[in-house]
Amino acid sequence: MEEKFAYIEGAEQPIAMHPKKFSLWLFMVTVVMIFAGLTSAYIVRQSEGNWLEFDLPSVFYWTSGIIVLSSVFLHWAYLSAKKDNLISLRIGITMASILGIAFLIGQWYSFVALVDMDVYLVGNPAGSFLYIFTGLHGLHLVSGVIFLIIVLISSFRYKVHSQSMVSMEMCVTYWHFLGALWLYLFTFMLLNH
Template structure:
């Protein structure tokens, strides 16, 4: 483990092993961006982890009624959510493709992929809003049951993160127009793609959690000790 080797260095001895420190891998923008993104993804993961802890705790109170399980419950038929998931998946793949095209120096391919990625991300957000509308029409308001509250909370916080990602993507694309450097664009859009993959995985997790039946949630909660 590198971290333990680092922590066991003895800096007071005049020429420790670490003095060979050459900033080879360091101090390039790509590494800076990658480090920052890793920390940011950790922060977002912690946020959703904590939401989930509260979700599992709250689910053990008697008034909690999961949104799926029985046929009359709205998310038992999750076809809309599956469509949205498909849109997010396409968006994620498109951004990855944008990175690959930029690396191969294909400007048109890169631009087209970014546009497709952004379009499907927006489609996903729109789809989520439609699901909200559907739920409201069925009488599943935000405050009528904690499961509903969590559905709206999870989807909106997740959506806001995707929206933030779209702003970053727009910035990256504008930089490309301004500086016309595909090399920079390739590394920046790669960060966007990684963030998108993260949001996709996060969404798959939320999707599974929110469409679980009461029994499944109870089992998970018991496994976690609630």
């Protein structure tokens, strides 16, 4: 009795991901679920009536541009890290951090503008949802700015370079995610206010 053994060329390797990256992706999925639930609740509550109509603060347009520009700088920093251009890496992360802080300041001014328009957290649900959307996103953005600063410090300690990219890749992924999340929220609010 002859047994046949076949040699398989190019056998598939199991998909492997760095555990920290996997944790980040799980976290981002939970954030997406939270905002998906909130936007669904917004639509359901809006359809019930008693909904305050108001224009979104104009500062939202500025903050949207700021978050996009910060992502551009961070992506430039990422490409610089891959090429071991540490000066450009540091400049890019610094600019992304400054723009992230500018975004948060802009969000604060959006709250001021809402109060000036007599839109408050407590009161009509339209205002409440707007504060919750922007506040919760702002909280996540604070964590993103902290992450940027940690990676910036690591770059000065020569821990971010072409042979050590995990923290930089995670930072870029999270920051682009936060930017995309804001653009989604802003578009959603524009279309549904």
